Amino acid sequence: MEVITKETIRSDKIIKVNPFKLNPWRRLKDLLSGGLMSIVITAILALILIMGMLLLVRSWPIMSTYPLRELLTSTTWRPTRGEFGFAPFIVGSLTVTLIAGFIAVIPALLSGIYLAEYTSRRSRSRLKPLLDLLVGIPSVVYGLWGILFIVPLIRDHAGPWSDRVLGGTFPFFARTNPSGYGLLAGGFVLGVMIFPIIVAVTDEVLRNVPREMRESLQALGATRWEATKVVVFKASLPGVLAAVVLGFSRAFGETLAVMMVVGNNPNIPASLFDTAYPLPALIANNYSEMMSIPMYDSALMGAALLLLVVILFFNVVARLTIMRVSR
Amino acid sequence: MPFQPKMLRIVLLSLTLLLLVACGGSGPADSDSSAADQPPQQETLAISGAFALFPMVTVWAEEYQKVNPNVRFDIQAGGAGKGMTDVLAGAVDIAMVSRELRPIELEQEAYGVPVTIDAVIGTLNANNPYLEQIQTQGISRETATGIWITGDITTWGQALGIDDDTPINVYTRSDASGAGEMWSLFLGGDAQEDVLGTAVNADPGLAEAVRQDPLGVGYNNIGFAYDQTTELPIAGLEIIPIDLNGDGRLSDDEKFYDTRDQLTAAIAVEIYPFPPARVLYLVTKGEPSPTIVDFYRWILNEGQAFVPDAGYVRLNEARLTEALSLLP
Numbered sequence: 001m002e003v004i005t006k007e008t009i010r011s012d013k014i015i016k017v018n019p020f021k022l023n024p025w026r027r028l029k030d031l032l033s034g035g036l037m038s039i040v041i042t043a044i045l046a047l048i049l050i051m052g053m054l055l056l057v058r059s060w061p062i063m064s065t066y067p068l069r070e071l072l073t074s075t076t077w078r079p080t081r082g083e084f085g086f087a088p089f090i091v092g093s094l095t096v097t098l099i100a101g102f103i104a105v106i107p108a109l110l111s112g113i114y115l116a117e118y119t120s121r122r123s124r125s126r127l128k129p130l131l132d133l134l135v136g137i138p139s140v141v142y143g144l145w146g147i148l149f150i151v152p153l154i155r156d157h158a159g160p161w162s163d164r165v166l167g168g169t170f171p172f173f174a175r176t177n178p179s180g181y182g183l184l185a186g187g188f189v190l191g192v193m194i195f196p197i198i199v200a201v202t203d204e205v206l207r208n209v210p211r212e213m214r215e216s217l218q219a220l221g222a223t224r225w226e227a228t229k230v231v232v233f234k235a236s237l238p239g240v241l242a243a244v245v246l247g248f249s250r251a252f253g254e255t256l257a258v259m260m261v262v263g264n265n266p267n268i269p270a271s272l273f274d275t276a277y278p279l280p281a282l283i284a285n286n287y288s289e290m291m292s293i294p295m296y297d298s299a300l301m302g303a304a305l306l307l308l309v310v311i312l313f314f315n316v317v318a319r320l321t322i323m324r325v326s327r
Numbered sequence: 328m329p330f331q332p333k334m335l336r337i338v339l340l341s342l343t344l345l346l347l348v349a350c351g352g353s354g355p356a357d358s359d360s361s362a363a364d365q366p367p368q369q370e371t372l373a374i375s376g377a378f379a380l381f382p383m384v385t386v387w388a389e390e391y392q393k394v395n396p397n398v399r400f401d402i403q404a405g406g407a408g409k410g411m412t413d414v415l416a417g418a419v420d421i422a423m424v425s426r427e428l429r430p431i432e433l434e435q436e437a438y439g440v441p442v443t444i445d446a447v448i449g450t451l452n453a454n455n456p457y458l459e460q461i462q463t464q465g466i467s468r469e470t471a472t473g474i475w476i477t478g479d480i481t482t483w484g485q486a487l488g489i490d491d492d493t494p495i496n497v498y499t500r501s502d503a504s505g506a507g508e509m510w511s512l513f514l515g516g517d518a519q520e521d522v523l524g525t526a527v528n529a530d531p532g533l534a535e536a537v538r539q540d541p542l543g544v545g546y547n548n549i550g551f552a553y554d555q556t557t558e559l560p561i562a563g564l565e566i567i568p569i570d571l572n573g574d575g576r577l578s579d580d581e582k583f584y585d586t587r588d589q590l591t592a593a594i595a596v597e598i599y600p601f602p603p604a605r606v607l608y609l610v611t612k613g614e615p616s617p618t619i620v621d622f623y624r625w626i627l628n629e630g631q632a633f634v635p636d637a638g639y640v641r642l643n644e645a646r647l648t649e650a651l652s653l654l655p
Contacts, residue, residue: 009437079517079520147532151536178494179498179525181525181527181536259501264526264527264528267523281501285501285503286503
């Protein structure tokens with residue numbers, strides 16, 4: 001068998017060598033792995049399409065019975081009486097996600113910057129595993145923590161305080177529901193859940209920026225913060241945006257932890273303390289009951305389709321923004 | 328050859344993948360036919376459903392296994408609705424259901440056998456500032472309807488007929504549950520969705536929500552409101568006594584909430600209203616298999632002996648005969 005060296009590759013000889021003769025296994029391996037990978041990637045991409053189609057087919061009964069506008073804007077949800085309004089769930093999902101974003105994004109970005117730019121290698125090697133641990137905690141544990149810690153905190157302290165100080169002037173901060181379960185609890189738990197994800201991605205993105213960039217800035221007399229600012233805004237904004245989008249997507253679809261603390265009432269929340277009912281919680285809570293009530297099955301499939309469409313839309317818009325920013 | 332180990336790994340990996348795909352297609356059919364050929368092997372019965380029945384079925388499964396070591400059990404609580412969906416979809420063998428079966432479920436071959444009786448009871452926090460008054464007055468059915476169904480009653484003052492505007496924090500179940508449906512039926516609603524309140528997931532979750540909130544009211548299955556060992560209400564919870572005749576005070580024959588035994592005795596003689604007391608069912612899709620029939624028969628005979636200790640109410644003779652006659 002011919003031994004391949006740099007010399008053989010450089011010389012013209014290699015062209016005349018039949019790779020099959022050279023090592024038939026290599027050719028086979030190449031074909032096999034290439035084929036396998038393309039099959040897998042096509043299958044995964046097709047999955048989204050199949051999911052969407054399946055949900056569309058299953059939700060067709062309700063889509064064809066009620067006008068889409070009514071389904072999306074009606075606020076009454078009484079499946080046993082044939083009233084299916086998705087508006088409370090859409091609003092619930094959006095508000096919980098937004099509150100989580102308000103709570104998590106800025107601290108998470110700052111933490112990511114700190115990890116990537118300010119810590120010593122040693123303390124970073126201690127902080128990073130802790131952060132990864134936070135991502136890995138099962139959501140039911142976050143939910144329990146919400147019930148045992150956040151809900152009483154809101155009920156006994158945050159709620160009364162907000163009502164006293166802000167409630168009079170801004171109805172949004174009025175304590176309409178004294179139980180502690182509700183939007184704020186859901187948003188807070190969710191915020192804590194998406195925090196480590198945003199931190200981790202921001203950290204990775206910033207660490208990929210070439211070292212020379214900072215060094216040359218600091219050589220010109222910039223402080224570390226000034227250098228970071230330039231790096232963040234010029235070189236890694238798209239990546240940082242992607243981190244935030246990832247966090248938001250996770251927040252929008254997260255089910256269990258939110259469901260445990262959000263109060264699950266199909267109403268349009270008017271205050272931070274009102275109960276809400278996000279789409280994933282609707283599906284998780286009621287999927288079990290669907291077969292007994294006409295159209296319920298179809299309505300829940302519709303909710304799932306809605307969730308898929310919103311997440312897709314979310315990602316496409318984010319992708320477009322990132323592409324514009326990075327140009 | 329320097330490439331061999333890596334290549335071998337890839338070939339192995341693809342073979343494994345192929346195998347997995349192949350198994351996915353033919354696996355269930357194979358196991359079905361072999362199970363039919365030689366029945367008396369280890370058999371596992373998967374059960375899921377109502378929180379109300381979960382503690383009871385766990386006891387039964389344990390005792391039954393002592394006599395029939397060949398049968399194993401895999402029992403999960405997830406609410407009556409989940410059990411019903413699982414069994415009709417073929418995901419489990421038996422569903423625990425804590426409400427009457429619906430016509431649409433019977434159409435899909437749901438086959439229910441009554442096994443025991445229990446009840447849903449109203450709960451409130453043990454540190455409720457009005458506890459003493461509630462326990463001497465009781466809450467009438469109309470008042471409870473005002474709190475949970477119509478939403479007319481929102482303060483403790485309105486509920487107790489005093490001058491006080493401290494709010495009542497109302498809790499209900501968020502998952503599809505027999506308890507929610509029974510509570511709704513008792514209060515004049517049609518379905519669980521008629522019950523108002525901040526909705527919390529699962530029986531233990533609802534108990535915990537009320538246990539944490541001094542002004543909270545909720546409802547639970549007996550098994551989750553009373554402590555299994557002490558038979559008293561679980562620490563931090565108290566039971567809302569129902570003023571059955573609506574005379575504004577709790578007379579002696581309406582006081583049976585101190586221990587679980589007193590309450591189950593009241594359910595057995597039907598002083599406690601049906602609903603929220605109700606018959607609990609085990610449900611299969613179509614007629615039960617011989618193994619399941621044997622388990623059912625054991626529950627309806629020997630198994631009834633364990634019912635009082637677990638905090639449930641025995642089926643009376645008439646109901647037992649009826650249940651036995653349902654077995655093929």
